[in-house]
Amino acid sequence: MQDKNDAAILKRDAIRKANKVMFGAVAGASAILGIAIVGCIFLYQNIMFQGKVIGEQSKSLQNMDQNIKNIDVLKKKLVALQTNDDLRNTPKINDEDNNLRAILDALPADENVAALGASLTQKIFDVPGVSVESITPNPVAVDVNLSDKNTSETNTSATATTATTAQPTDEKDSKNKTGLKAIEVVASLTAKDVASSESGLSKLVEVLKKMERSIRSFRITNFKFEKSKGTYTLNLTLQAFYMPEYQMALDSKTVKADENAKPAGANTNTKNTTKGNVK
Structure with a gap:
């Protein structure tokens, strides 16, 4: 047991x-x-x-x-x-410059207000019989929207005082921004009638034609013709365009292991990659 x-x-x-x-x-x-x-x-x-x-x-x-x-x-x-023939035949500020200078003359890389004022006075407004009473550039640049419709109908009459004004349109539509900048210039010109020669009005019109033929683009946003005792006065506000230099820089992108994770202090599981673009 x-x-x-x-x-x-x-x-x-x-x-x-x-x-x-x-x-x-x-x-x-x-x-x-x-x-x-x-x-x-x-x-x-x-x-x-x-x-x-x-x-x-x-x-x-x-x-x-x-x-x-x-x-x-x-x-x-x-x-x-x-070596482009069209650029070679394009008038330049200095004839000795190469063809590429014509592009910079037409669309500079900066506002260069002093050079703009000198160019207007010595090239555009330099018409015999026309006197430059004042020229005032505004150093503050504005963005340009090329979709603006700035054409306005003008009327003239044979009265003692004739005035015509073209108003600029609104540029609030940021979707059509082009990267172009514009410098505004306010100028006042006068020309007198000469009995045996052309009228003062035709001389001021010649100034506008020279502006139209200029290699650099201008946009007149406001103008007024006045006549008083045989003297014509042209007051105008215009914009001169330029395109700032393209700034190329290297970008840094942070790659996260978890895109939804919240930062947890200094120790984060990330690495950086560098990339850049040339346009």
Whole structure:
């Protein structure tokens, strides 16, 4: 009887030991599986993040390659312009300048108010019999919208005083902005009638024709003709255009592992790629 009890006790002990070993084995396998799953998730996220970084870096390299090609194309176009017959025959401020100077004369890269005033006085308003009473440039540049319709009907009459005004249109439509800037100039010109020669009015009209033929584009936004005792006066407000230099700079883009994650202090899992464009 005692032997049977001892055998039962030994069997129970063996079962408990087996249960402990099985529990330990299952717990260890579960821990290893959990660590493996977390490691796989982290490895997957890291692979995806590195893929995003490599993708952005590839775009930057493509932009740089395209920039190099654009520079070569630009050089060829500049060489072609230097031998362009139309530019060669275009009047320039200094006849000794090369063909490319005609482009800068037509559309400068800055406002250069002093040069603009000198050009108007010495080139455009330089008509025999016409006197420049005043010329006032406004150094504050404005954006230009070429979709504006600035044509206005004009009426003249043979009265002692004749006035015609063209009003500028609204330029609030930012969708049509071109990158062009304009400097406004207010000028007052006078010309007198000469009995044996042309009238003062025709001389002032010649000023407007010279402005129309000028290599540099002007837009008259307001003008007024007046006549008093044989003297004609032309008061006008005009805009002279220029295009600022293109500023090329390198951009820096931050690549985030999780676009939806909120910043968590200074330690962020990000990398920077650099790219730039040449136009």
